[in-house]
Amino acid sequence: MFPPISLEILVLALGFILLLAESFSNSTNKRGLAHIAIFCLGWIFAISFFTAPTPATIGAGSYWNFYSGDGVSLVFKRIALLTTIGVLVLALDYEAALAKLLPSAHVGAGTGEFYILPLFTCAGLMLMASAVDLVMAFAALELVTISFYVLVAYARRSHASLEAGVKYLILGALSTGFIVYGITWIFGLTGETHFTKVAEKLAHLRGDDTAILFAFLLILVGLGFKVAAVPFQSWVPDVYEGAPTPVTAFLSVGSKAAGFLLFLRVLEPFLGVHSILPKVLQVLALVAGATLIFGNLAAMPQNSLKRLLAYSSIGHAGYLLTAIACIGAGGGLLLGVGATVGYYLFAYMLMTLLAFAVLTLVSVNSKGEEIQQFNGLSKRSPFLAFAMVVAMSSLAGVPLTAGFYGKFLVFAQIIQAHHWVLLSLGVITVGAGFYYYFRVVAAMYWHDPQETAPITVAPLSKITISLLIAAIFYFGINPNPVLSALRTSAPSVAAAAH
Amino acid sequence: MESTLPWLILLSPLASALLILLFAHRSKALSVLLSLSAVFLALGASLLLVKNATDTLTSIPWIDLGPALKLGIGLKVDALTRVMLLVVTGVGTLVHVYSTIYMADDEGKSRFFGALSLFMFSMLGIVLADNLAMMFIFWELVGVSSFLLIGHWFTKESAAKAANKAFLTNRIGDFGFMSGILLVWSTVGTVEFAGIQENLTKLTANPTFLTLAGLCLFCGAVGKSAQMPLHVWLPDAMEGPTPVSALIHAATMVAAGVYMLARIFFILEPSATALGVIAAVGAITALMAALMATQQNDIKRILAYSTLSQLGLMVAGIGVGAWGASMFHLFTHAFFKALLFLGSGAVIHALHHEQDIWKMGGLRKTMPKTFLTFAIGTLALTGMPFLAGFFSKEAILLAAWHKSLPVFAAGLLTSLLTAFYMTRLVVVAFFGHARTDAANHGHDCPAGMTVPLLILAVLSVIAGYAGFAEAIFGKELFHHVHAAAPVALVPILALSAFVLGTLGAWILYHPAIKDPAVFKDAYRIKDPVRIPLFANKFYIDEIYHALIAGTQEMLAGFLGWFDHFILDGVIVRGICAITWGAGYTLRLLQFGNLQGYAFFFGAGVVVLLYILTK
Numbered sequence A: 001m002f003p004p005i006s007l008e009i010l011v012l013a014l015g016f017i018l019l020l021a022e023s024f025s026n027s028t029n030k031r032g033l034a035h036i037a038i039f040c041l042g043w044i045f046a047i048s049f050f051t052a053p054t055p056a057t058i059g060a061g062s063y064w065n066f067y068s069g070d071g072v073s074l075v076f077k078r079i080a081l082l083t084t085i086g087v088l089v090l091a092l093d094y095e096a097a098l099a100k101l102l103p104s105a106h107v108g109a110g111t112g113e114f115y116i117l118p119l120f121t122c123a124g125l126m127l128m129a130s131a132v133d134l135v136m137a138f139a140a141l142e143l144v145t146i147s148f149y150v151l152v153a154y155a156r157r158s159h160a161s162l163e164a165g166v167k168y169l170i171l172g173a174l175s176t177g178f179i180v181y182g183i184t185w186i187f188g189l190t191g192e193t194h195f196t197k198v199a200e201k202l203a204h205l206r207g208d209d210t211a212i213l214f215a216f217l218l219i220l221v222g223l224g225f226k227v228a229a230v231p232f233q234s235w236v237p238d239v240y241e242g243a244p245t246p247v248t249a250f251l252s253v254g255s256k257a258a259g260f261l262l263f264l265r266v267l268e269p270f271l272g273v274h275s276i277l278p279k280v281l282q283v284l285a286l287v288a289g290a291t292l293i294f295g296n297l298a299a300m301p302q303n304s305l306k307r308l309l310a311y312s313s314i315g316h317a318g319y320l321l322t323a324i325a326c327i328g329a330g331g332g333l334l335l336g337v338g339a340t341v342g343y344y345l346f347a348y349m350l351m352t353l354l355a356f357a358v359l360t361l362v363s364v365n366s367k368g369e370e371i372q373q374f375n376g377l378s379k380r381s382p383f384l385a386f387a388m389v390v391a392m393s394s395l396a397g398v399p400l401t402a403g404f405y406g407k408f409l410v411f412a413q414i415i416q417a418h419h420w421v422l423l424s425l426g427v428i429t430v431g432a433g434f435y436y437y438f439r440v441v442a443a444m445y446w447h448d449p450q451e452t453a454p455i456t457v458a459p460l461s462k463i464t465i466s467l468l469i470a471a472i473f474y475f476g477i478n479p480n481p482v483l484s485a486l487r488t489s490a491p492s493v494a495a496a497a498h
Numbered sequence B: 001m002e003s004t005l006p007w008l009i010l011l012s013p014l015a016s017a018l019l020i021l022l023f024a025h026r027s028k029a030l031s032v033l034l035s036l037s038a039v040f041l042a043l044g045a046s047l048l049l050v051k052n053a054t055d056t057l058t059s060i061p062w063i064d065l066g067p068a069l070k071l072g073i074g075l076k077v078d079a080l081t082r083v084m085l086l087v088v089t090g091v092g093t094l095v096h097v098y099s100t101i102y103m104a105d106d107e108g109k110s111r112f113f114g115a116l117s118l119f120m121f122s123m124l125g126i127v128l129a130d131n132l133a134m135m136f137i138f139w140e141l142v143g144v145s146s147f148l149l150i151g152h153w154f155t156k157e158s159a160a161k162a163a164n165k166a167f168l169t170n171r172i173g174d175f176g177f178m179s180g181i182l183l184v185w186s187t188v189g190t191v192e193f194a195g196i197q198e199n200l201t202k203l204t205a206n207p208t209f210l211t212l213a214g215l216c217l218f219c220g221a222v223g224k225s226a227q228m229p230l231h232v233w234l235p236d237a238m239e240g241p242t243p244v245s246a247l248i249h250a251a252t253m254v255a256a257g258v259y260m261l262a263r264i265f266f267i268l269e270p271s272a273t274a275l276g277v278i279a280a281v282g283a284i285t286a287l288m289a290a291l292m293a294t295q296q297n298d299i300k301r302i303l304a305y306s307t308l309s310q311l312g313l314m315v316a317g318i319g320v321g322a323w324g325a326s327m328f329h330l331f332t333h334a335f336f337k338a339l340l341f342l343g344s345g346a347v348i349h350a351l352h353h354e355q356d357i358w359k360m361g362g363l364r365k366t367m368p369k370t371f372l373t374f375a376i377g378t379l380a381l382t383g384m385p386f387l388a389g390f391f392s393k394e395a396i397l398l399a400a401w402h403k404s405l406p407v408f409a410a411g412l413l414t415s416l417l418t419a420f421y422m423t424r425l426v427v428v429a430f431f432g433h434a435r436t437d438a439a440n441h442g443h444d445c446p447a448g449m450t451v452p453l454l455i456l457a458v459l460s461v462i463a464g465y466a467g468f469a470e471a472i473f474g475k476e477l478f479h480h481v482h483a484a485a486p487v488a489l490v491p492i493l494a495l496s497a498f499v500l501g502t503l504g505a506w507i508l509y510h511p512a513i514k515d516p517a518v519f520k521d522a523y524r525i526k527d528p529v530r531i532p533l534f535a536n537k538f539y540i541d542e543i544y545h546a547l548i549a550g551t552q553e554m555l556a557g558f559l560g561w562f563d564h565f566i567l568d569g570v571i572v573r574g575i576c577a578i579t580w581g582a583g584y585t586l587r588l589l590q591f592g593n594l595q596g597y598a599f600f601f602g603a604g605v606v607v608l609l610y611i612l613t614k
Helices: A007-024 A033-052 A069-100 A109-130 A134-152 A159-189 A195-203 A210-227 A235-242 A244-273 A279-300 A306-324 A338-365 A382-396 A402-417 A419-447 A459-477 A480-488 B005-022 B029-050 B079-102 B110-129 B130-150 B157-188 B194-198 B202-203 B207-224 B233-239 B241-252 B255-262 B272-295 B299-319 B323-350 B369-381 B389-402 B405-430 B447-462 B466-473 B474-481 B489-514 B537-591 B593-613
Strands: B056-064 B070-077
Touching: A007 A033, A007 A069, A007 A109, A033 A069, A033 A109, A069 A109, A069 A244, A069 A338, A069 A459, A069 A480, A109 A134, A109 A244, A109 B369, A134 A159, A134 A244, A134 B207, A159 A195, A159 A210, A159 A235, A210 A279, A210 A306, A210 B029, A210 B202, A210 B255, A210 B593, A235 A244, A235 A306, A235 B079, A244 A279, A244 A306, A244 A338, A279 A306, A279 A419, A279 B593, A306 A338, A306 A402, A306 B005, A338 A382, A338 A402, A338 A480, A382 A402, A382 A419, A382 A459, A402 A419, A402 A459, A480 B056, B005 B029, B005 B056, B005 B070, B005 B079, B005 B207, B029 B079, B029 B110, B070 B110, B070 B130, B079 B110, B079 B241, B079 B323, B079 B447, B079 B466, B079 B474, B110 B130, B110 B241, B110 B255, B130 B157, B130 B207, B130 B233, B130 B241, B130 B255, B157 B194, B157 B202, B157 B207, B157 B233, B194 B202, B194 B593, B207 B255, B207 B272, B207 B323, B233 B241, B233 B299, B241 B255, B241 B299, B241 B323, B255 B299, B272 B299, B272 B405, B299 B323, B299 B405, B323 B369, B323 B389, B323 B447, B323 B466, B323 B474, B369 B389, B369 B405, B369 B447, B369 B489, B389 B405, B389 B447, B389 B489, B405 B489, B466 B474
Parallel strands: none
Antiparallel strands: B056 B070
C-alpha cells in the first residue's frame, strides 16, 4: 500500500521528466509526449486504488498538518486524473488546429508543453483535494491557476487566445488578491490556518460578527471567481471562447471542481458560527439564484457552441451553489452537501469532457465552433452525433444519465431545505436548459450539413468517447459506486451546520 | 443458484436486445440466433424455477437517499410469478420459433428480433418486479417495445398510426397507474409489495383514500389490458405482424394488467367500491367486445375483440374477488389464444396476406393441420367441456355467481356470444368452398410454424386439468383458483351457453356459405346477420374522434391565443428583452475591456458587502 501523497509526487515527477525530455529531444513530433503522459496517468490512476487512506492528524509536526489523504480526497484525486487524461486526448485531436496558431518553424513543433502543463494542473488539483490548511489550499489553488494562465494563452498567434490569456491573468490575479486577503483576515481573527482549528476558534469567538462576515465575503469573492458565480463570472465567456478548446474543457471541469472543493472546506468553519449563519445562507442563496438565472438565460441566444458551453458552465455552477446554499436551512439532509456536490462534479466532468471532445473533433474538421457547424452531423459521423446527444441530454438532465442524477440530488437538497424560491428558479432554468441544449441536437439531426466530408475519429478518441458515453449511462442508472465512496467519510459539512 | 435464476431470466433477453441493436443488426441469422438462445435460456430457467417451487426474493439497492427514499432492484419469485414466467417464456419461445419462418423474408428481421427480445425483457421485468416503481418502469418499457413491434412495418401508414394509438392510449392509463403508485407511496412510505402489505393499516385507515389509490392503480390495468374505455388500441394493434399479436396482444402484455391486479389484490380487497368498479368495467368490456366481435370480417380483428372480451372476464373475476380464478383463466387463455393467433397467422401467410374471412373458405381441406389446431383452440376458447377454457371460465363464473348476479349474467352471455362468433369464424373461413384463388391454393406452413401450433394445441387441451395446473400453480395458489363452493347449476348454464352459441352460428352460417348464389360484390357473401351498431363497434372510435377533435380544436384555439399573447408576447419577449439586455450590458462593459470587467467585479463585491453587513 502506498501513502496517498505518492500520487501527487508521481504526477509532478512525470511532469518534470517530460519537460526535460521535451527540451533535450530533437524530434519535432510531440505526440509521443502526450501518449506517454496518458499512459503514465492511467497507471497512476490504477495505483490510486492501492493507496491506504490516511486522514490528517493535527499536531503531528510533519506535512500531515497540511495534508489529509482521506477517502473523499482520493475520489477527487481520481476525478482529477481522469479529467487530465481526457484533456490530453482532446489535446491530441486539437493538434492540427493548434499547430497553425503557433509561431514555429515546423508543424507541431511548439506543442510539447501543451501536453505537459496539464500535468501540473492535475497535481495542483490533487493537492487541493487533500489540503486541510489554508496555506496549503492556497498554494495548490495557485499551482492550478498559474498553469492555466499559460495554457489559456497558448495559441500565441490567435488574438482571441492572447486576449483571453490577459483577461484571465489580470482578473485571476484580482481574485487571488481577495482570497489572500480573506486568509489574512481569518488568520488575524483566529491565529490559525488549519481548518479544524479555525473552526474551533471561530465558534468560540466573542464580539462583533462584522469581521467574520468580512473575511467570509473576501473568500466568497475569490472563490466565486474560480467557480464562475455571478457577479464574478464576466471573464468566463471571453476566456472560454478564446482559449484552445481542450484548455476550455479543462478550465470548466478542473478549475470549477477545485473552486467548489475549496469552497466547501472553507465554508465549514463559518457555518459553525451560529450568529452569522442566516446571513451567510442568504448571500449564498442570492449568489446561487443570480448564477442560475444568468447562466441559463444568457445561454439561450448563443450561436457559438463554445460560448454556449461557457454560459452552461455558469449555469451548472448555479446548481452547485444552490445545493450549498441549502446546507443548513432544514434538518435531516438526505445525503449531505459534500456528497451531492461531489457527485454533481463527477457527472459534470463526464458530460463536459464528452461535449468538448465532440466539439474539438467537429471544429478541427469544420473550421468553426458555431452551432451551424453541427448541422447534419448525424450524416457526417453518426457516432459523434450520438455522443453529442448523450452529452447534451446529460447536461440538460434527461433521466438515466449521470447529469439527471446530479440534478436530482440537488433538487432533493432544495426540497429538504424547503427553499421554494430556489426550487422554482431551478425548475425554470432546467426548462431553459432543455431549450438551448437541444438546439444542438436539432441541428445535428434535422438540418442539412454544410460540409459533407465524413469526420474520421482516431481510435484513442473513439475509445475515450465510448467510455464517457458508457460512464454517463452507467452512473446515471447506478450512482452508488460514486455515492458510497463519497459518503464513507464525507466532509462533515452538514454536521457542522447543526 | 436459486437466486441467480431470476436474474438470468431477466437479463438474457436484455443482453440479446443490446447485442442485436448495437452489433448484430447487420446479420439476420446472428440476430435470430441471439434472440432464440436468450428466450430458450429464459424458458429453461423458468422451468427450473417451477420445478423447484421455492420462493425467493433478491434485491440489490439502487437508489438510497436515506429513509425518505429507498429503492431496490428486486426480483420476487413466488407462485404467482412462476405461473406468469411460464406463460411469458413458454408462449414467447413458441412465438420466436414461429417468427423465424413468418418473418423469413422481412427486411427488418434483425430489428424485429431485437425488439422482440426487448419486449421479453420488459415483460419479464413486470413479472419479476418486487416493487411498484420497478414495475412501472418495465410497464413503460413494455409500452415502448410494443410500439416498436406494432409499428414494425412503419412505412405502412395504418401500422404507424396504430402504433401511435396504442402508445398514447396506454399513456393515459399509465398516468393513472403512476398517480396510484405515488398515492400509495405517500401514505405507506415504500413501494415494495412486502412493505406495503406490512403497513397496510396505514392505507386502510382512510377508506376513501384507499379506494382512490386502488382505482388509480386499476387505471394502469385498464390501459394495458385494454378495458373499456381504453380498449380502442387493441384491435388497431393488429396491424403489427401476426406473431406479435399472438405474443403481445393475446398472451403477455395485455395479461400484464390482470397480473398486476392479482399482485396488488391485497390493496384492492379492503375497498368494496374499488372492487365493484373493477367488476363492472370488466363485465361491460367482456360483453361489449363480444358483441362487436360478432360482426367483424377480419380474422385477426375477430380474435382481437375476443381477447378484449376474455380480458374483461378476467378483470371481472378480480372484481368479484376471484383473483386465483382470473390467473387460471389468464394461464389457459394464453395458450389457446396464442394458438388461434398463430393459426390465423398461418392462414394469412398461406393466403398471401388475405385477412377477410369471406374471401377464404374451404381451408379445412387445403390446410388440414392448421384447421385441426385452430378448431381445438376454438373449442377451448368457447368452453367445450374437458378442454382448458371450460375449466377456467367456469371458475370465474362460479365466483361471480356467489358474489354478483349481474356479473354472472354478463359472463354467461359473453360465453354464448363467444361460442357464436368463433363458430362463425371457423364455419366461414374453413368450411364450404374456396371463394378465391388464394384460398384454393392454401397449404399448411413449414414445420417451424406448425410445430408451435401443435404444441399449443396440446397445451390448450391439458392446461385446464387440475393435475397439470396444480403442478405449475403450486398447492397454495391453486387453492385460490377453486376457492368458491361448487354449484351444479353453473356448469349446466355454461354448457348450454356453449351449445346454444355454437348451434346458432352453425345454423345461420353453414347454409349461407354453401349457397354460391349469394355472392355479392367481389367474393363477399351477404352476412345473414347484420347489425351496424356492432359492426361499427358502437361507434366508439367515431365518438372519440369527434370528442378529441372537438376538444382539440377548442384547446388548440385557446392555446394558440395563449401562445401568441401570453407566451410570445409577455414571457418570451420579456425573457428575450432581459437576455438581450444583459448581453447588451455586457457588451457595454466590453468597451472598457478589462477595466469594465474589473469594475463589474468590484461593484459585485460592494453589493455583496452591503447585503452582508447591513
